[in-house]
Amino acid sequence: MIKDDKLSDVLGTLHKLTSAIFSDAIQRKLILDNLTEAVFTVDKEVKITSFNKAAESITGIAEKDALGKKCTELFESSREDDFCIICQVLQQKRPLTKQTRQLEVGERLIPVMVSASPLTDNSGEMVGGVQSFQEIQEIFQRQLVMDSAFDGVVTVDLEFNITLFNKAAEQLTGYSQDAVLGKPFDEIFYSPEQRLAMGATPLKQAVQTGHPVVEESIYFKTASGDILPVSVRAAPLVDARGTLLGGVKSFRDNTDRIQTNLILDHIVDGVFTTDKRGMINSFNRAAVEITGYPQEEVLGRLCHELFASDSCQERMKQLEGQQVKLEPMIEKNLYLNVRDGRIVPVSMSSVPLLDSQGNLIGTVQTFRDVTHQIQHRYILDSVTDGVFTVDQNLNITSFNKALEKISGYTQEEALGKKCQEIFKSELCGTENCPMLQAISSGGMPAVHNTTLQSKTGSSIPVNVISNVLTDEEGNVIGGVETIRDLTEITELRRKLASSGEPQKGILTRSPKMQRIMSVLPEFSKSDATILVLGESGTGKELIAQSIHSQSHRSDHAFVAVNSGALPDNLLESELFGYKAGAFTDARKDRKGRFAAAEKGTLFLDEIGDISPAMQVKLLRVIQSKTYEPLGSNQPVKTDVRIIAATNRNLEAMVSEGTFREDLYYRLNVVKIELPPLRERMEDIPLLVEHFINKFNQQRDRHVDGVSEAVLSILIHHDYPGNIRELENIIEYAFILCHEGLILPQHLPEWLTGGKEEDHSVTGPLTLKDVERKAIIESLRRNEYKKMKTCRELGISKDTLRRKIAAYDISDNELLDQ
Template sequence: MEPNPSFLKIILDSLTEGVFTINKDRVITSFNQAAERITGFSRKEAVGRKCFEVFQADICQNSCALARTLETGKNVVDLPVTILNAQGREIPISVTTAVLKDHRGRMVGGVETFRDLSAIEALRKEITQKYTLQDIVSKSEAMLNIFQTLPDIAQSDSTVLIQGPSGSGKELLAKALHHLSPRKTKPFVAVNCSALPETLLESELFGYVRGAFTDAKKDKPGRLAQADGGTLFLDEIGDLPLPVQAKLLRVLQEKTFEPLGSNTSKPLKARVISATNKDLKELVRLNRFRDDLYYRLRVIQIDLPALKDRREDIPLLIEHFRKKFNLKTGKKIEQLSAKALQILMHYDYPGNIRELENIIEHAFVLCHGPIIQPAHLPKELQQEDVRTGRFSLSTGRLQNRERELILETLEKFHGNRTLAARELGIHPTTLWRKLKGMT
């Protein structure tokens, strides 16, 4: 018995996902109400036209999902795509395709279902903007407090001392201050104070004039001059030799400096930001760092926490590095397995954010599929003794982050609410109600 066409139409029009069918020439033969709502094209406007004329998707010309399905007979599932609606506005959708066959098993066309991801994308952008400042991503309370004060700090010319463990993002923070400041069009010049011996460090900072020493064949501007009008970033300031500390103190006091071998002072026009992974107060107590220089450098002090003290940032950072290495390597790794993520959530990261980035890069080298597994992580992490368990929205910790967690889970499953609800441990209706309350 052939299905009643009117029944099929009622069924298709009751779906929240858009559905349309095409024949073997890629001409649209049916178009449900949700498809009308998402695309802005009426059924009458769509039926009889080529599908690419209606959707104008970013994959239509070179890698059409439906065309691939018609050629290979294989389904495409939850492929993220951007289309242009009838008003010319970009709409993010997720598409799934399948072959249509007649009662004899002969291919007669294809069917595509698609869901509108606009609300999810809007939430993602809102959260990304909320938890991103320049190239820094975080949602920990300590870091968000820094985010709030950073624009005010950037507008001043006061010296800034950034303290934090190695790999915690001190230079990124210094660059963020520079790019938020009126100096952003001028140079950002970084000097690693621990990388050079005292004699080279002095000439590197101050520069020299011709004849200052045997090999000085011509004038060479130092970093103080190179940073003219911009920002001078002194990294590992705690390793600065005491004689150079005295000269730097004079520069900060008088706002002038003299290149080696010169008697002419030049004005200091750069803002000075310094950073250290050491306790400068303790170095002052041990007479290894000048107290007067310490107070000159730390008019404003920013303390960056270790990654183990901001574990809520780990998934955010993993996602940031996943996107970075996908672009860098051309791979299409979609996510970490639950077990791999749990290992990373429980690790203490003595090397902080830099170590996490290295771990993800290591995983990208070994992973040839869409999901990073524990076997792709460094061996020392695979041996970590971690607990197993699932996240649930019923816990107090996640209740505080419910909005972000729902979005992250929906992104993980490309907007599939049923799978997202299952992962979150809630009923799909509950998830739908929560999403509705967010819009």
């Protein structure tokens, strides 16, 4: 609707024309013809009684052709909004003003503004009516333009009454044109509380100051009572001469923008958008916090100039040129210069922003501060052990430098992969997976020795410790595992095991055994016959092998014969060999063990079990250095060193006459008596470790050691079978225990008496733990007498005192059994 302030003037003139003073028709005609507005009058039957010059000019109808005709007859219309509003006015007896109509003149449609009012005489009786209209082509075109605008547009006069209200304003606010035209703008759109809080509205500020005003966040009250968030642009309204006529305000619904900003401000990552030139046009709260720049400082600025980033500049060049298809940039690490001069490491992603036709209109940039992640990375990379973390699905989320070196995989190759795809351990993908055990246990670390497969396919012995990762509320979010490369330790052990030292194959800390081992090098230098005495399983053959390996005969064969296991005829042929035809099945010559051991060492085990007849033949060989193969009468010279062994008491057998005295003295040139295992209990931990390593290699197991409870059981056993019995016990435990620690329930039932106690497991025993345990047990066995303990352990009193202090062994601990 367009406001018409001249209607009152027209009506006033018409009322004067009906008075007695201006009753002259000529004078009335002259006055009406001088009006700029088109005017015609009608009687009570709506017949035209006057038709002024302006009406003739607009309609093209002469007054003489109009007089006497009804308005509807003169201005026929096929439109619903009839031009002749005077009919309605006479019927309702009230005026209608500022009505926009389309006047049909021939084939033309003329937009006009129409007003009408009843005419009364001096007595107040209605005598007819008057209708005025004026052409509003320019105003109408302006209205059409405004109605096509996307933004709501309102104009006001100098009193801030609404003079124009376009279609978009109607749609946004819910008010119709008729409801708001001519009314104060502030009263329509602002509550009293808002007007009081705001003071001057943007429109008033623009009119009062003469300068445009921009507000990005204003709230209007709609017709339905809702609050509408809008962005406002207000400006003064002036004519061509610069005269202030009022004000104009455009406004746009900000609901989507505010919702978007609210969403963006709740995102923990920094987010900003740019246009296709790289100008920043949005900047969320997280971006403000990361960079220190408030929104008003960054909006409208080029991002690469703001952040001084080469990557941003390169991205903008791609935008400007678009020589290549702009692809998303995902999680690129770069550094931004922020407001206070700091350089912030960020992980940034950038995706193109396209319109509905696929045209590039800008970019969306997201970034997060990765300072803590980089610090975390530097810390992990400074650790010498390999470290990696996984999420709940066992996907690798971090992978340090040491682990790159151990595995051969780079961080880029490992991240996002399942850990079993990278390490390929025999435990991976099974219920024994250390990481799965740690995560499922909810806090109990899992410790294992295992073998990993590197990228090149080589096997790497490692020790792994896995633990669960939880957030601040205790929720499981993944796991962490440290991996220690045991290659050097394993190689060192291998070298030590094959070092060729005098004690090769002999593991001992026992003072008695160490005294024996100390004289073996001297015995090795001689070719004298040696007699080794000891219970079964004490290691007599190992002693014989050690003597041989240290002698000048070590380059030749070491041949062992179990003398007591064969009858005389078989033993004789086994030792001396035979000729073809010596007996029924002797089809060809066969050399015996003496010949096989030529220039080497012949070990005769269980020498106390051979018959007297065989004793005579063996004595002859020792004395004459010759022997005769079965079926031959030709003596054969021999150059062998004989080491005999037995678990029997040969002196008693000589006294009883079951063993030849002369043979005994021939054998007993050098005598070595091996102590049983029960007299060298300090060797048990060392032997246990040896057997565990042996069976781990043989059976491809990953047993880490024995628990303290198991070690205590083993130390307190008598071992009638000696070392062989201990080896059998460990071998039995390997049947039930596949990894971790050997526990009491893994031991034979006859050893534990069928009882299984709940012992705490603290991990595999180290050599220090073993030595500490041995000292404590020795002190207890010797009733805490240190000199006796020193003699048993083969160490000095000062050494014992120093070790007690180093291992923090207290009197209370010794007494606490």
